[in-house]
Amino acid sequence: MFSVEQIVRNFSQTRSVMMSMTATTEMLHAPIRGVVEGQIEGLKQRLLSPILESVSSTDLVKAISWAANEAAALAWLTVCPILVLPALLDEKVHEALKKWDKQQHVLRR
Numbered sequence: 001m002f003s004v005e006q007i008v009r010n011f012s013q014t015r016s017v018m019m020s021m022t023a024t025t026e027m028l029h030a031p032i033r034g035v036v037e038g039q040i041e042g043l044k045q046r047l048l049s050p051i052l053e054s055v056s057s058t059d060l061v062k063a064i065s066w067a068a069n070e071a072a073a074l075a076w077l078t079v080c081p082i083l084v085l086p087a088l089l090d091e092k093v094h095e096a097l098k099k100w101d102k103q104q105h106v107l108r109r
Contacts, residue, residue, distance in 0.1 A: 040081055044072045047089050060100055067092035 048068050055061050071088035075081040 036081065037076075040072055040075060040085060043082060043085055044068055044089065047086060051093060060097075063096045063100055064093055067096035 048064070051064060052061055055064065068089055071085060071092040072081075075085040075088050078084045
């Protein structure tokens with residue numbers, strides 16, 4: 001069995017560790033969006049605007065937007081994301097449209 005002193009000592013140690021962990025995590029904050037992130041987001045929106053303006057289905061808009069976000073995330077992993085984003089976005093949007101057409105064809109059966 002544990003003595004009261006052992007329980008109090010363990011609680012005190014655990015509590016101090018938890019308090020220091022809490023203090024540490026409170027100091028950690030997400031970085032403020034940088035210049036490159038803003039440029040990527042702006043380019044993504046400029047490339048996506050003409051496509052979304054021609055779409056009337058909200059479900060298709062969601063699918064295309066999802067594809068654009070995937071393209072931006074993949075572009076961010078490259079050495080020069082601004083140069084890679086247009087090609088990735090084009091590829092991802094074509095995949096989303098192809099999938100959408102296939103789903104619509106299946107639903108019409």
